[in-house]
Amino acid sequence: MTTASLNGKASTAAHGNGSAAATKLSASTPRSVGDLESAVLGRYADASRAAESALCCPTINYDKALLAMLPQEIIEKDYGCGDPSKYVGEGEAVVDLGSGGGKVCYMISKKVGPGGVVVGVDFNDPMLALARKYQVEMAGKIGWSNTRFVKARIQDMGLDLDALAAWLAQHQVTTLEAADALEAEKRRIRAAAPAVPNDFADVVVSNCVLNLVGTAEKGQLFDEIFRVLKKGGRAVISDIVCDETPPESMRNDPHLWSGCISGAFREDEFLERFERAGFHGIEILERAAEPWQIVEGIEFRSMTVRAYKGKQGPCFEHNQAVMYKGPWKKVVDDDGHTFVRGERMAVCDKTYQLMTSERGPYGGGGGQVVGIEPRTPIATEEAKPFACQKQSLRDPRQTKGLEYRETRVANGGAGEGYCTDGSCC
Numbered sequence: 309m310t311t312a313s314l315n316g317k318a319s320t321a322a323h324g325n326g327s328a329a330a331t332k333l334s335a336s337t338p339r340s341v342g343d344l345e346s347a348v349l350g351r352y353a354d355a356s357r358a359a360e361s362a363l364c365c366p367t368i369n370y371d372k373a374l375l376a377m378l379p380q381e382i383i384e385k386d387y388g389c390g391d392p393s394k395y396v397g398e399g400e401a402v403v404d405l406g407s408g409g410g411k412v413c414y415m416i417s418k419k420v421g422p423g424g425v426v427v428g429v430d431f432n433d434p435m436l437a438l439a440r441k442y443q444v445e446m447a448g449k450i451g452w453s454n455t456r457f458v459k460a461r462i463q464d465m466g467l468d469l470d471a472l473a474a475w476l477a478q479h480q481v482t483t484l485e486a487a488d489a490l491e492a493e494k495r496r497i498r499a500a501a502p503a504v505p506n507d508f509a510d511v512v513v514s515n516c517v518l519n520l521v522g523t524a525e526k527g528q529l530f531d532e533i534f535r536v537l538k539k540g541g542r543a544v545i546s547d548i549v550c551d552e553t554p555p556e557s558m559r560n561d562p563h564l565w566s567g568c569i570s571g572a573f574r575e576d577e578f579l580e581r582f583e584r585a586g587f588h589g590i591e592i593l594e595r596a597a598e599p600w601q602i603v604e605g606i607e608f609r610s611m612t613v614r615a616y617k618g619k620q621g622p623c624f625e626h627n628q629a630v631m632y633k634g635p636w637k638k639v640v641d642d643d644g645h646t647f648v649r650g651e652r653m654a655v656c657d658k659t660y661q662l663m664t665s666e667r668g669p670y671g672g673g674g675g676q677v678v679g680i681e682p683r684t685p686i687a688t689e690e691a692k693p694f695a696c697q698k699q700s701l702r703d704p705r706q707t708k709g710l711e712y713r714e715t716r717v718a719n720g721g722a723g724e725g726y727c728t729d730g731s732c733c
Contacts, residue, residue: 368388368389368390368391369391370391370393370415371391371394371415374393374415374418374419375415377414377418377446377449377450378411378414378415378446379442379445381409381438381442382409382410382411382414382438382439382442383411385408385409385438386408386409386411387408387516388411388412388515388516388546389515389516389546389547389548389568389600389610390515390516390546390547390594390610390611390612391412391515391546391612392412392513392514392515392544392545392546392612393412393415393416393419393513395511395513395544395593395614396416396419396420396510396511396513397419397420398419398420398421398423398424399420399421399423399424400420400424400510400511401420401424401425401426401427401508401510401511401538402416402420402424402425402426402427402509402510402511402512402513403426403427403428403429403465403504403508403509403512403513403536404416404426404427404428404429404512404514404515405429405462405512405513405514405517405518405533405545406429406430406462406514406515406516406517406518406520407428407429407430407435407439407457408432408435408438408439408517409438409439410438410439410440410442410446410455410457412513412515413426413428413439413455413457414442414446414450414455416513417446417450417452417454417455418450420454421452422451422452424454425454425455426454426455426456427455427456427458427504427508427509428455428456428457428458429457429458429460429462429465429503430457430459430460431459431460431461431462433459436457436459439457440457443455443457458470458503458504459473459503460503460504462514462517462518462521462529462532463521463525463526463528463529463532464528464532465502465503465504465535465536466497466498466499466502466503466504466532466535467494467497467498467502467503468497468501468502468503469503471497471501471503472493472494472497475490475493476490504536505536506535506536507535507536507537507538507539508537508538509536509537509538509541510537510538510541510542511537511541511542511543512533512536512537512541512542512543512544512545513543513544513545513546514543514545514546514547515546516548516568516610517547518545518547518573519547519548519568519571519572519573520568520571522571523559523571526581527581527585530581530582530584530585533585534585534586534587534617537617538617539617539618540616540617540618540665540668541616541617541618542615542616542617542669543582543587543613543615543616544593544612544613544614545612545613545614545615546594546610546612547572547573547578547610547611547612547613548569548572548573548600548608548609548610548611549572549573549574549575549608549609549610549611550572550573550574550575550606550607550608550609551575551606551607552574552605552606552607553574554569554570554572554603554606555604558570558603558604564603568608569603569608572608575611578611578613579592579613582613582615583642586617586619586620587615587616587617587642588615588616588617588618588619588641588642588643588662588669589614589615589616589642589662589668589669589670590614590615590616590642590669591613591614591615591669592611592612592613593612593613593614594610594611594612595609595610595611595612596609596610596611614669616668616669618662618668619642619643619658619659619662621658622658622693623657623658623659623693623694623695623696624656624657624658624688624691624692624693624694625656625657625686625692625693625694626656626657626660626682626685626686626691627682627686627702627706627707628654628655628656628660628679628680628681628682628702628707629652629653629654629655629680629702629706629707630647630652630653630655630659630660630663630664630677630678630679630680631647631650631651631652631653631677631680632647632648632649632650632651632653632676632677633649633650633676633677633678634650635649636649637649639676641659643659643696644697645659645696645699646699647677651701652680652701652702652704653699653700653701653702654699654700654701654702654706655694655696656694656696657691657694659696660679663677663679664677664679680702680707681707682706682707682708682709683707683708683709683712
């Protein structure tokens, strides 16, 4: 890991000099997905053998205790722009996209404990070899073995490429019939033995890798992240973003692409990608104040985003309400519900659970909303469909009950005192 500072001076240097490899623009000829993928594979294969300072390496404040247990070779040949490892917890199942030499995976392994599991996904053989090289050693240092590395493209985590390679070693694909058999085997692997199955992970993390995927496949990439997450799970992604869309000349340059420049997401587009894939509670956790690189006046910087899976499903009436606490006058969620500060907004049970969950994006009881449950709960089998698109306030009598007539007053008022110890409430 390099330690280039993210201050203004370093940023100017990146603009004026930087790495010639990172900022040089080549001839603007159209490039295929294969060209870009080959450039990424080749560059990161070289970087697994000798550290390359031009790859995405702004200063990152990793946990020093976790860093101390890592082999120096992994630290030197790690390339990232953030630290998603600090957003995982004990006992969680975690998938690391573009796991490279395994640095983040081994750090997370220690954090999730023996009850957790970590799967690193990469399709670069030299990087996978580096990560796997230290598995036994790291299990001894950490105290348990809960980490494995699979070969797959992060935009197609169902296809285990090691399993496919084993099949190809036994079958020659030289006829149309053999080509059909190959496609059938790919479908079989995805269905019966995927590299990462559906609904597997509590958390999907990534550290400066999503930008390396070709533009045409980026939608599929976010769909894959959504697929492998459990309901209620979350993605925590650190990546390079830009403030303007890179021109065609930069997007067609494989060297700039493999250097985390050309394929960077525009800041607003990065968030929109999560939304399109069906995520909710999308939040910028960290955004570097100073750019890491500046190319042709376009600023490139690190950003870490968190997004949750779980807003899909039917809506049922349980007479619940939520009250937005502020400070904004009103806010709108990812389903289009508007919550007005201080008002009891009627919600379905699904939305109520999303808004009040301690593990969700809104922080539960100590977060942004107050959950108001009905005095008499409605059994699941008796709940009726709720029209979420028709927003309305919840009358207090709907939650308390029309026949609710209880009187409870403080000592000194009319009626029986509320406090039994004689104190004033």
